[in-house]
Amino acid sequence: MVQVLDSHDVKTTCAYCGVGCGIIARVENDEIVSVRGDEDHPANFGRLCAKGMSLHETMGQKHRILHPQIDGKRASWDTAIKKIADKFRTVIEEHGPESVAFYVSGQCLTEDYYVANKLMKGYVGAANIDTNSRLCMASSVVGHKRAFGSDTVPGCYEDLELADVIILVGSNMAWCHPVLYQRILAAKKTRPNMKIIVVDPRETASCDMADLHIPLTSGSDIALFQGLFNALDTDGVRDLDFVNVHTNGYSEAAKASVSFDIKRVSRETGVDANTLKSFYDLVKASPKTVTVYSQGVNQAVDGTDKVNAIINTHLLTGRIGKPGSGPFSITGQPNAMGGREVGGLANQLASHFDLAQSKDRDIVQNYWNAPTMAQSSGYMAVELFDAIHRGDVKAVWIMATNPVVSMPDADHVREALEKCELVVVSDLYDNTDTVKCADIILPATGWGEKDGTITNSERCISRQRAVISALGESRHDWQAMCDVAIQMGWADAFAFENPAEIFEEYAGLCALDNNGSRDLDLSGLCGIGQDGYDTLAPVQWPIDKMGKSQARLFADGLFFTADRKAKFVIAQKSEKRESEQYPFTLNTGRIRDQWHTMTRTGRAVRLSQHITEPFIDIHPDDARAADIYEDEITAVQSVHGQILVRARLTKRQAKGSVFVPMHWTDAHTANGRVDKLVTPNVDPFSGQPAFKSTLVNVTRFKTVWYGFAIFAEGITPHLNAPYWTRSVVDGGEQVELAGIEIPNDWADYAGDMCGNPDNTEVLVYKEEREGVFRTAYFKDDKLVFTLFIAPEPISLSRTWTVEQLKNTHSGMSRYTLLAGRAGDDVPDKGAIICACLGVGVNQILEAIQTGASTVDAVGECTGAGTNCGSCRSDISHLLQQNTHVEANQ
Numbered sequence: 001m002v003q004v005l006d007s008h009d010v011k012t013t014c015a016y017c018g019v020g021c022g023i024i025a026r027v028e029n030d031e032i033v034s035v036r037g038d039e040d041h042p043a044n045f046g047r048l049c050a051k052g053m054s055l056h057e058t059m060g061q062k063h064r065i066l067h068p069q070i071d072g073k074r075a076s077w078d079t080a081i082k083k084i085a086d087k088f089r090t091v092i093e094e095h096g097p098e099s100v101a102f103y104v105s106g107q108c109l110t111e112d113y114y115v116a117n118k119l120m121k122g123y124v125g126a127a128n129i130d131t132n133s134r135l136c137m138a139s140s141v142v143g144h145k146r147a148f149g150s151d152t153v154p155g156c157y158e159d160l161e162l163a164d165v166i167i168l169v170g171s172n173m174a175w176c177h178p179v180l181y182q183r184i185l186a187a188k189k190t191r192p193n194m195k196i197i198v199v200d201p202r203e204t205a206s207c208d209m210a211d212l213h214i215p216l217t218s219g220s221d222i223a224l225f226q227g228l229f230n231a232l233d234t235d236g237v238r239d240l241d242f243v244n245v246h247t248n249g250y251s252e253a254a255k256a257s258v259s260f261d262i263k264r265v266s267r268e269t270g271v272d273a274n275t276l277k278s279f280y281d282l283v284k285a286s287p288k289t290v291t292v293y294s295q296g297v298n299q300a301v302d303g304t305d306k307v308n309a310i311i312n313t314h315l316l317t318g319r320i321g322k323p324g325s326g327p328f329s330i331t332g333q334p335n336a337m338g339g340r341e342v343g344g345l346a347n348q349l350a351s352h353f354d355l356a357q358s359k360d361r362d363i364v365q366n367y368w369n370a371p372t373m374a375q376s377s378g379y380m381a382v383e384l385f386d387a388i389h390r391g392d393v394k395a396v397w398i399m400a401t402n403p404v405v406s407m408p409d410a411d412h413v414r415e416a417l418e419k420c421e422l423v424v425v426s427d428l429y430d431n432t433d434t435v436k437c438a439d440i441i442l443p444a445t446g447w448g449e450k451d452g453t454i455t456n457s458e459r460c461i462s463r464q465r466a467v468i469s470a471l472g473e474s475r476h477d478w479q480a481m482c483d484v485a486i487q488m489g490w491a492d493a494f495a496f497e498n499p500a501e502i503f504e505e506y507a508g509l510c511a512l513d514n515n516g517s518r519d520l521d522l523s524g525l526c527g528i529g530q531d532g533y534d535t536l537a538p539v540q541w542p543i544d545k546m547g548k549s550q551a552r553l554f555a556d557g558l559f560f561t562a563d564r565k566a567k568f569v570i571a572q573k574s575e576k577r578e579s580e581q582y583p584f585t586l587n588t589g590r591i592r593d594q595w596h597t598m599t600r601t602g603r604a605v606r607l608s609q610h611i612t613e614p615f616i617d618i619h620p621d622d623a624r625a626a627d628i629y630e631d632e633i634t635a636v637q638s639v640h641g642q643i644l645v646r647a648r649l650t651k652r653q654a655k656g657s658v659f660v661p662m663h664w665t666d667a668h669t670a671n672g673r674v675d676k677l678v679t680p681n682v683d684p685f686s687g688q689p690a691f692k693s694t695l696v697n698v699t700r701f702k703t704v705w706y707g708f709a710i711f712a713e714g715i716t717p718h719l720n721a722p723y724w725t726r727s728v729v730d731g732g733e734q735v736e737l738a739g740i741e742i743p744n745d746w747a748d749y750a751g752d753m754c755g756n757p758d759n760t761e762v763l764v765y766k767e768e769r770e771g772v773f774r775t776a777y778f779k780d781d782k783l784v785f786t787l788f789i790a791p792e793p794i795s796l797s798r799t800w801t802v803e804q805l806k807n808t809h810s811g812m813s814r815y816t817l818l819a820g821r822a823g824d825d826v827p828d829k830g831a832i833i834c835a836c837l838g839v840g841v842n843q844i845l846e847a848i849q850t851g852a853s854t855v856d857a858v859g860e861c862t863g864a865g866t867n868c869g870s871c872r873s874d875i876s877h878l879l880q881q882n883t884h885v886e887a888n889q
């Protein structure tokens with residue numbers, strides 16, 4: 001019988017960052033077999049980064065939630081929906097609408113988000129819906145509203161290509177918005193005079209291609225930008241016509257900045273005067289300046305004021321809304337912007353109506369035909385989990401976010417959920433730390449299965465399309481919410497049949513009485529119908545009645561305040577906090593190939609090779625003083641608790657400050673969930689937590705043994721050690737371990753760890769040296785498990801050892817394996833640098849040693865960096881290090 005292969009391409013959008021790249025998914029027999037960049041998409045013009053390229057590798061059934069569960073037991077959707085609706089209804093009846101809540105996510109599609117907001121604010125009648133965007137964009141939202149009267153990102157991606165100076169403030173774009181970064185680098189190649197300035201306490205991957213790095217003391221951005229304002233103002237680099245006609249508050253802002261001369265700024269930021277002068281001179285000379293900012297700005301106790309300090313410099317110079325110039329807050333999640341559009345935050349209302357204005361509330365209530373309406377802001381994320389902990393909120397529905405990992409004081413959040421009467425969690429996977437706290441688990445459809453729209457950092461609305469069938473009984477998030485709403489008696493308002501209907505209702509609200517009075521105008525998309533929705537091409541808002549879209553706003557100097565003028569807001573820097581017991585500032589953030597809590601990227605082998613463990617970056621002098629050595633397990637403590645991570649000594653880290661990635665969870669490591677340490681201090685205006693400045697101490701963990709293990713697929717790891725961390729490899733999993741007590745018998749320990757599989761041959765190797773033990777288990781000629789133990793960090797080649805899962809082993813090769821290294825005739829790639837093409841560090845170093853002196857030349861020799869380009873900064877760093885070594889020789 002001839003099998004007909006159903007193979008076709010579908011255009012969709014990436015599920016990860018706010019760049020919002022267009023993707024073409026190749027589907028064969030209801031499976032996505034490959035993805036490639038969509039050349040027609042205005043965000044990426046065909047490019048993708050390693051995360052986007054690996055999307056299809058994260059799919060599959062493993063750990064997927066396939067049906068609803070109630071108290072750990074399989075349940076039908078009907079039962080689950082009824083139970084949720086009943087509990088919400090009784091809690092509301094007994095304790096009022098403020099006693100239930102939703103906690104949603106910038107990874108919800110606009111349609112999901114719209115339904116959630118309509119249900120909570122218009123039908124439950126309270127505004128207790130907040131989102132992980134509170135942790136991400138809230139300070140930018142407030143900064144925009146204070147300055148512009150609306151939450152508007154004025155510019156677009158093209159501005160980054162047209163600018164003469166790009167200032168990246170608290171943004172590690174090379175790793176976090178890689179395709180945008182590649183667009184900038186491509187522009188810089190054609191216009192080498194274009195300058196990139198990085199403002200970051202760390203020397204990040206984004207610095208490798210930068211012209212200037214400003215290594216300011218953590219939290220001192222306001223002084224830096226007050227200084228810039230002062231330098232521009234006093235040197236007459238200002239647009240007084242613009243200032244006089246289109247802004248308010250200039251003279252107060254000028255007065256507030258006048259004392260910020262270079263000397264003061266240098267003292268407050270720790271940056272030397274020459275570097276500051278170079279920075280200010282570059283900006284003075286460049287009308288085409290774009291200031292891009294991200295979490296180094298937003299996630300601070302003075303995040304909102306940082307945003308306004310930046311915007312002030314653009315208002316002063318009139319560098320806003322013009323090609324190649326403007327302040328540019330880039331969004332993190334794929335639909336962080338869409339969430340803001342539909343009023344995702346507890347203090348917002350849909351379609352950029354204002355929850356604080358009764359006139360706006362009336363318009364929306366009327367449009368929704370809502371029985372009741374939230375009258376004031378609900379709990380913001382940190383307050384929300386406090387309210388759950390206190391018992392004021394008794395039922396919560398968490399959707400597309402993992403707060404037990406990503407919220408500050410994360411153990412308090414877990415405790416709150418454990419106490420809560422009803423916790424509903426909608427997710428894809430059954431092994432997330434938050435799902436483990438759920439009373440009711442709902443299976444959600446994920447990327448590739450769901451249908452809707454998202455809006456990226458430049459206000460571009462794109463379709464995510466359902467490409468394959470939903471797995472198991474999973475349902476779309478909007479559907480699950482409509483089902484509950486209908487069960488609660490609101491059938492008319494939630495009778496949506498498909499996302500196109502929801503989108504139309506949302507677009508209609510944006511268009512309502514708009515006529516240019518609100519920035520978010522979707523008039524041109526009203527009534528697009530199912531066909532229009534199905535074929536919707538990426539389009540930037542605002543879109544007027546004629547369908548005309550606008551790439552930039554404010555070029556006309558008209559803002560959305562009452563008098564249409566922008567406002568200078570005087571930024572106040574917060575007091576620096578210090579503690580003798582906790583002398584370090586803990587900075588946290590992202591790595592190149594993992595996405596947040598690793599529920600998806602942690603499934604892709606390709607993305608799990610770059611960095612396999614939670615780590616702490618620490619300056620070598622600080623490490624020496626704390627008796628910490630490279631690769632050793634290190635304890636990091638705050639007032640909230642302790643975690644264990646691997647030490648990486650690096651001068652790229654400033655003294656007094658340490659960096660730990662946010663990604664590792666209890667599913668991936670014994671004790672590396674960094675947010676359990678993070679103090680829930682928030683910005684007073686935005687409620688956004690300060691994830692980048694917790695006071696901590698760092699101490700040596702008295703490790704007496706280190707281990708490395710590999711498990712073939714089908715062998716379940718039973719991990720019993722104070723430190724372990726696991727990551728997927730081709731054919732199984734690799735695990736790093738460490739402990740403070742030596743077990744009685746290593747052979748028994750190894751057996752327990754792999755569950756003593758049947759029919760295996762076990763090889764054991766012991767060295768004379770105390771504390772060294774190696775074992776390998778073979779089934780026929782295949783390796784199924786191996787464990788290496790030593791008193792110091794294990795130094796064998798992980799890449800080579802993992803490759804042995806694929807090889808056959810008999811005789812000598814089994815002993816070679818236990819030696820833990822390749823024979824002289826077998827090359828060892830070393831740690832993988834280029835995730836796309838699987839090129840290791842040793843291959844790159846060899847290319848450098850044989851004469852490759854540029855990133856491109858390394859690419860020609862090895863292929864590294866020639867695909868998505870995300871690793872080009874790592875290659876550049878290797879080149880710099882290598883030249884440096886030679887220079888010293």
Ligand SMILES: Nc1nc2c(c(=O)[nH]1)N[C@H]1C(S)=C(S)[C@@H](COP(=O)(O)OP(=O)(O)OC[C@H]3O[C@@H](n4cnc5c(=O)[nH]c(N)nc54)[C@H](O)[C@@H]3O)O[C@H]1N2
Binds near residue numbers: 170204221331589593
């Ligand atoms: N690979 C990857 N990409 C992602 C994500 C991911 O998880 N993985 N997540 C996405 C999301 S949701 C977001 S929000 C974005 C975040 O993107 P970014 O904001 O670029 O990422 P972060 O690593 O959180 O933080 C950026 C930088 O802020 C610096 N910083 C810390 N304190 C200060 C300070 O006081 N001042 C200044 N100027 N800088 C400071 C940190 O050292 C860090 O390098 O990334 C998106 N893209």
Ligand SMILES: Nc1nc2c(c(=O)[nH]1)N[C@H]1C(S)=C(S)[C@@H](COP(=O)(O)OP(=O)(O)OC[C@H]3O[C@@H](n4cnc5c(=O)[nH]c(N)nc54)[C@H](O)[C@@H]3O)O[C@H]1N2
Binds near residue numbers: 106401
């Ligand atoms: N220390 C520290 N903490 C931070 C940050 C930091 O810089 N430092 N950054 C903060 C920021 S900016 C952010 S954005 C947050 C991110 O933090 P989270 O939102 O908690 O992280 P994710 O891992 O993206 O969680 C998304 C969850 O939704 C699931 N999921 C994916 N798609 C769907 C879907 O379609 N429907 C449903 N129902 N579920 C889905 C995933 O499996 C996953 O469990 O972390 C914040 N926390």
Ligand code: SF4
Binds near residue numbers: 048049053
């Ligand atoms: S830059 Fe990478 S993660 Fe971000 S949208 Fe594009 S492909 Fe996806």
Ligand SMILES: [Mo]
Binds near residue numbers: 135333
């Ligand atoms: Mo984010």
